[in-house]
Amino acid sequence: MGAALRFLAVLAVALWTAGAAGQQPLRVVATTTDLKSLMEAVGGNRVQVVSLVPPQLDAEDYQPKPQDVARLRDAALLLRVGADYDLWADKLVRQSGRRELARGGERYVDCSFSIALLDVRGTEVGASGGHAHGNGNPHYWLDPANAEIITGTMLEALARVDAPNAKFYEAGRTQFLQRLRDKMRAWDQAVAPAQGKPMIAYHNTWAYFARRFRLNFAATIEPRPGVPPTPSHLAGLKNIIKKQNVMAIVRQPNEPLKHVQFLAGKSGAKVLVLAASVGAVPEAGDYLSLFDYNIGVLAQAFK
Amino acid sequence: MSDAIALLWLPFCISVALVGIHTALGLHVLRRNIIFVDLALAQIAALGATVAFMLGHAVNSSGSYAYSLLFTLITAMVLASTRAWSGRISQEALIGVIYVVAAAAAFLLVEKAPQGTEHIKQVLTGNILTAGLDELMVVAPVYAVIGAALWFARARLAHQASGVAGWWWDFFFYACFGVVVTSSVALAGVLLVFVFLIVPAAIGLLYADGARSLVIGWAVGVVASVAGLALSYAWDLPTGSTMVCVFGAVLAVAGALRPLLRGRQALARSVTVLRVVITGVLVLSGIWLCALPRADQPLLDVVERVVPEARTLYLTAQERTIHDEAEAYAERYRRQAEQLNAREAASRWQGAALDDNEVRRISSFLKSYNEMRKGEEFVQREVRSRARTRNRWVLGLALVLCGALIVPWPWWRLRGRQHTGDGQERGRTAGLG
Numbered sequence: 001m002g003a004a005l006r007f008l009a010v011l012a013v014a015l016w017t018a019g020a021a022g023q024q025p026l027r028v029v030a031t032t033t034d035l036k037s038l039m040e041a042v043g044g045n046r047v048q049v050v051s052l053v054p055p056q057l058d059a060e061d062y063q064p065k066p067q068d069v070a071r072l073r074d075a076a077l078l079l080r081v082g083a084d085y086d087l088w089a090d091k092l093v094r095q096s097g098r099r100e101l102a103r104g105g106e107r108y109v110d111c112s113f114s115i116a117l118l119d120v121r122g123t124e125v126g127a128s129g130g131h132a133h134g135n136g137n138p139h140y141w142l143d144p145a146n147a148e149i150i151t152g153t154m155l156e157a158l159a160r161v162d163a164p165n166a167k168f169y170e171a172g173r174t175q176f177l178q179r180l181r182d183k184m185r186a187w188d189q190a191v192a193p194a195q196g197k198p199m200i201a202y203h204n205t206w207a208y209f210a211r212r213f214r215l216n217f218a219a220t221i222e223p224r225p226g227v228p229p230t231p232s233h234l235a236g237l238k239n240i241i242k243k244q245n246v247m248a249i250v251r252q253p254n255e256p257l258k259h260v261q262f263l264a265g266k267s268g269a270k271v272l273v274l275a276a277s278v279g280a281v282p283e284a285g286d287y288l289s290l291f292d293y294n295i296g297v298l299a300q301a302f303k
Numbered sequence: 304m305s306d307a308i309a310l311l312w313l314p315f316c317i318s319v320a321l322v323g324i325h326t327a328l329g330l331h332v333l334r335r336n337i338i339f340v341d342l343a344l345a346q347i348a349a350l351g352a353t354v355a356f357m358l359g360h361a362v363n364s365s366g367s368y369a370y371s372l373l374f375t376l377i378t379a380m381v382l383a384s385t386r387a388w389s390g391r392i393s394q395e396a397l398i399g400v401i402y403v404v405a406a407a408a409a410f411l412l413v414e415k416a417p418q419g420t421e422h423i424k425q426v427l428t429g430n431i432l433t434a435g436l437d438e439l440m441v442v443a444p445v446y447a448v449i450g451a452a453l454w455f456a457r458a459r460l461a462h463q464a465s466g467v468a469g470w471w472w473d474f475f476f477y478a479c480f481g482v483v484v485t486s487s488v489a490l491a492g493v494l495l496v497f498v499f500l501i502v503p504a505a506i507g508l509l510y511a512d513g514a515r516s517l518v519i520g521w522a523v524g525v526v527a528s529v530a531g532l533a534l535s536y537a538w539d540l541p542t543g544s545t546m547v548c549v550f551g552a553v554l555a556v557a558g559a560l561r562p563l564l565r566g567r568q569a570l571a572r573s574v575t576v577l578r579v580v581i582t583g584v585l586v587l588s589g590i591w592l593c594a595l596p597r598a599d600q601p602l603l604d605v606v607e608r609v610v611p612e613a614r615t616l617y618l619t620a621q622e623r624t625i626h627d628e629a630e631a632y633a634e635r636y637r638r639q640a641e642q643l644n645a646r647e648a649a650s651r652w653q654g655a656a657l658d659d660n661e662v663r664r665i666s667s668f669l670k671s672y673n674e675m676r677k678g679e680e681f682v683q684r685e686v687r688s689r690a691r692t693r694n695r696w697v698l699g700l701a702l703v704l705c706g707a708l709i710v711p712w713p714w715w716r717l718r719g720r721q722h723t724g725d726g727q728e729r730g731r732t733a734g735l736g
Contacts, residue, residue, distance in 0.1 A: 216652040262433035
């Protein structure tokens with residue numbers, strides 16, 4: 001069934017491609033690799049997407065390069081995570097001088113549009129301590145169900161700037177969502193052993209991921225996003241680990257090892273490396289394999 | 304309490320080891336007036352570690368340590384050769400340039416590497432809280448050997464001979480320094496290592512000479528480390544930065560107390576300075592209050608924060624009620640928002656899952672709570688601003704008057720007295736001579 005569908009979809013894509021041969025692909029700029037991967041899933045070979053933040057770097061602390069301004073110059077769309085995650089993009093757009101890429105412009109796409117945000121604490125940018133997270137937790141792409149909303153936003157934007165190909169983009173999105181739904185069933189099964197088991201994360205990255213897959217992140221090593229742990233916070237974590245029998249500490253490859261190792265050494269908990277973005281580990285080559293990898297790690301650890 | 308001790312005894316032992324070696328080095332550094340050399344060497348060591356990292360050596364491996372050491376020794380040679388590099392510009396300028404260039408080069412190198420920016424942050428603030436016993440076991444013997452070497456060579460190092468022998472002694476000093484800094488920066492970070500180096504040694508030299516200054520520096524350093532660690536635990540603050548600030552405060556106190564030991568005249572002079580400063584603050588605050596009562600009033604804000612009852616001085620009973628109620632409501636909204644957040648977080652993995660609409664409803668509640676809290680905070684601010692505007696002339700005048708009472712009055716006579724005092728002193732010494 002799945003194979004037949006896929007064949008039909010590939011056929012449809014091939015036909016569309018043949019029809020549009022010779023067309024220049026639409027140049028799209030995304031701030032992160034995750035948006036890039038989703039955009040590629042929707043736009044297929046009609047779009048050429050570049051992402052600004054290298055996958056191993058922390059997008060919340062990214063410093064744009066001169067090249068990034070040049071990349072915006074001929075961009076048909078700018079995709080951003082929003083929710084105060086990539087605030088530096090505003091400055092970059094201002095530097096490029098292209099109004100239509102700025103907030104409210106017709107080529108500006110805030111992918112957090114219509115997402116149900118978690119951890120809302122403030123109403124403005126720069127809440128107390130550390131980098132924002134004031135407008136809600138920005139790591140919403142880690143809930144694969146949100147991909148449906150994100151790709152919907154992308155499709156709407158593509159149809160706006162490239163109306164003749166709207167049908168092609170819609171087919172691309174439908175096909176992607178079909179694959180995503182199949183995958184989600186498999187992930188739900190695979191992740192079952194890890195559900196509800198207490199874990200500790202370094203940064204408060206996993207709220208959406210936890211909600212979708214019913215995972216229990218009991219605490220974070222950072223007391224507030226971007227703030228290194230204090231001694232009493234570490235003591236509290238040690239207690240949580242002991243009391244709730246925490247078996248795993250989760251870190252991303254770009255997060256500091258020291259505190260994680262310290263806690264793991266004191267408690268015997270396993271350290272799991274999870275990827276929060278496409279490309280953060282070599283196995284997570286695109287949006288779907290990002291979850292393949294993460295769910296695989298969790299299933300392996302708690303089997 | 305036992306939690307705190309279990310967590311902090313190791314950082315304390317490491318601090319003691321670091322204070323031990325760095326105070327000894329710091330005395331030489333202060334004498335040679337090359338204050339920022341440790342920053343430069345530390346940054347060079349970090350650059351070496353970064354190069355090793357880019358070449359595929361693991362962080363904290365022997366390969367990375369070897370690269371650090373190599374870079375540091377080369378810099379030690381450069382520094383030894385440039386003691387009087389131009390005769391016109393102090394060596395400190397060169398040291399500063401080495402520091403910033405090494406820092407910038409490390410940034411360029413790690414640009415593309417994972418953990419890159421994290422790595423650089425670590426170099427700056429370090430990780431004394433989570434350093435391990437194995438690390439202490441490695442550095443302690445190294446520090447002991449270098450400390451002993453410095454002790455036996457102290458006369459040579461203080462003398463600073465010229466010529467080839469002088470070059471070798473300089474190189475020896477910088478090499479020792481480099482070896483220490485390479486490991487201590489990995490443990491505690493550049494900022495903390497800098498205060499370990501300068502503050503205890505400076506306080507030691509303020510109060511004594513020779514070996515006694517070393518002992519004073521050690522004692523002060525250990526006490527300040529304990530205070531920093533304790534404060535960081537009690538007030539829930541990041542450890543490295545807290546310790547740096549505590550060391551700074553200790554230096555300020557030591558500097559302020561010094562006149563007490565240096566006779567009545569010095570004491571009188573510093574009391575005068577203190578009175579002038581206090582007067583300045585009071586008078587400026589008074590004028591500022593009269594001019595712009597609705598702007599931030601730092602002095603009043605600090606006083607009210609420390610002693611909330613001070614508000615009764617200028618708020619009417621009704622204003623006080625409004626203010627206190629607004630405060631209570633703001634706190635209530637904050638708590639309610641936290642409770643909602645906690646409930647949502649718990650529902651992620653236990654009980655019934657919330658659907659997107661329920662999550663959105665919670666978010667909009669949270670936003671309203673936060674808005675309402677902001678509203679209450681605005682009310683508090685507004686009540687204070689209005690009362691301040693109403694009372695600005697009285698309060699402002701009171702502040703200026705307080706200043707006038709404290710000022711060493713009258714100026715010209717005091718200055719004259721000081722002159723004659725100095726004159727008498729000089730006359731007396733001359734007479735004795």
